[in-house]
Amino acid sequence: MTTSSTNIDYSAPYARPVREGNWFQRSEAWLDERGKGAWIAAMVLGFIFVWPIGLALLAYMIWSKRMFTGNCASKRSRHTSMRAAMRPSGNTAFDAYKADTLRRLEDEQHNFEEFLKRLREAKDKAEFDEFMEERAARTVNEDDAEDAPSDK
Numbered sequence: 012m013t014t015s016s017t018n019i020d021y022s023a024p025y026a027r028p029v030r031e032g033n034w035f036q037r038s039e040a041w042l043d044e045r046g047k048g049a050w051i052a053a054m055v056l057g058f059i060f061v062w063p064i065g066l067a068l069l070a071y072m073i074w075s076k077r078m079f080t081g082n083c084a085s086k087r088s089r090h091t092s093m094r095a096a097m098r099p100s101g102n103t104a105f106d107a108y109k110a111d112t113l114r115r116l117e118d119e120q121h122n123f124e125e126f127l128k129r130l131r132e133a134k135d136k137a138e139f140d141e142f143m144e145e146r147a148a149r150t151v152n153e154d155d156a157e158d159a160p161s162d163k
Contacts, residue, residue: 047077050068054068054069
């Protein structure tokens with residue numbers, strides 16, 4: 012009886028590399044791949060099912076600074092990319108085009124913010140006018156009710 016050999020393509024996209032390390036390192040890497048939400052979900056589930064595990068995960072997240080990182084890194088990279096965008100490229104025609112485009116976008120942003128400000132002011136004025144009309148109508152109705160003869 013012969014066995015058939017199977018050709019396995021280990022470079023295929025569905026082939027997953029074998030991770031080194033113990034179960035703790037593998038689970039830590041697995042949670043890191045999924046982000047802070049996975050860590051928080053694991054901690055909450057730990058508190059629900061076995062509270063010391065949830066407490067241990069919370070302590071580990073605080074100790075390893077996983078609890079307090081995340082958004083700051085993305086903000087930091089955004090600022091560095093803006094600095095890189097402002098540096099001259101060495102091509103004067105492109106730099107002039109870039110400066111003109113950035114100036115135009117800043118003007119459009121300023122105009123849009125002014126438009127939103129006027130829109131908010133108009134909405135506030137309309138709401139205030141409606142309030143004053145309701146108040147005036149209520150005052151007139153109350154005065155009419157006071158002036159009505161009573162049946163004593």
